[in-house]
Amino acid sequence: GEDVEQSLFLSVREGDSSVINCTYTDSSSTYLYWYKQEPGAGLQLLTYIFSNMDMKQDQRLTVLLNKKDKHLSLRIADTQTGDSAIYFCAASLNGNQFYFGTGTSLTVIP
Amino acid sequence: NAGVTQTPKFQVLKTGQSMTLQCAQDMNHNSMYWYRQDPGMGLRLIYYSASEGTTDKGEVPNGYNVSRLNKREFSLRLESAAPSQTSVYFCASTSTYEQYFGPGTRLTVT
Numbered sequence: 001g002e003d004v005e006q007s008l009f010l011s012v013r014e015g016d017s018s019v020i021n022c023t024y025t026d027s028s029s030t031y032l033y034w035y036k037q038e039p040g041a042g043l044q045l046l047t048y049i050f051s052n053m054d055m056k057q058d059q060r061l062t063v064l065l066n067k068k069d070k071h072l073s074l075r076i077a078d079t080q081t082g083d084s085a086i087y088f089c090a091a092s093l094n095g096n097q098f099y100f101g102t103g104t105s106l107t108v109i110p
Numbered sequence: 111n112a113g114v115t116q117t118p119k120f121q122v123l124k125t126g127q128s129m130t131l132q133c134a135q136d137m138n139h140n141s142m143y144w145y146r147q148d149p150g151m152g153l154r155l156i157y158y159s160a161s162e163g164t165t166d167k168g169e170v171p172n173g174y175n176v177s178r179l180n181k182r183e184f185s186l187r188l189e190s191a192a193p194s195q196t197s198v199y200f201c202a203s204t205s206t207y208e209q210y211f212g213p214g215t216r217l218t219v220t
């Protein structure tokens with residue numbers, strides 16, 4: 001199956017940009033996702049990108065995909081304290097089975 | 111729309127007891143999933159159901175059974191709970207390639 005890896009922790013100052021990185025192993029993965037999990041809550045779908053795209057921008061969020069290196073990143077511009085959460089990267093071959101990373105805990109320092 | 115709902119939110123069981131976790135979605139999705147979330151391990155798939163009447167094992171099915179009662183409901187049963195099943199359980203449903211999660215059930219087995 002697919003292996004999805006992320007670093008465990010990231011700390012940034014309020015107002016700075018955050019970049020969360022993810023790597024995956026299956027080059028056939030067609031859909032790549034970013035989810036946000038706040039304490040005590042379920043996962044919230046933030047954004048996703050298809051494998052035939054290099055970049056997707058959605059307000060403060062920018063997703064970059066390097067398909068050759070199987071590397072996905074999520075950039076959050078002007079990071080706010082409300083962005084503090086765990087961010088999960090996920091990959092799917094067919095939109096039916098999803099493989100999740102272990103999550104990156106983002107701490108925003110005021 | 112309520113989205114994906116789960117009951118109960120919290121549960122404490124003694125070793126050997128049984129219980130059923132309930133999940134329902136009102137988005138008319140075909141596919142539904144059960145995951146468990148453990149610290150440092152991300153989400154691991156227990157079972158999924160691609161459509162009403164079908165279920166398939168995921169990565170960690172041992173000790174669990176599922177029932178896809180109808181298109182809306184997908185339940186997870188622990189027949190004889192063990193301390194290793196202490197976890198947070200998430201139900202999810204999928205539309206085409208977007209996956210939506212419930213708020214989770216926090217289960218402790220003593």
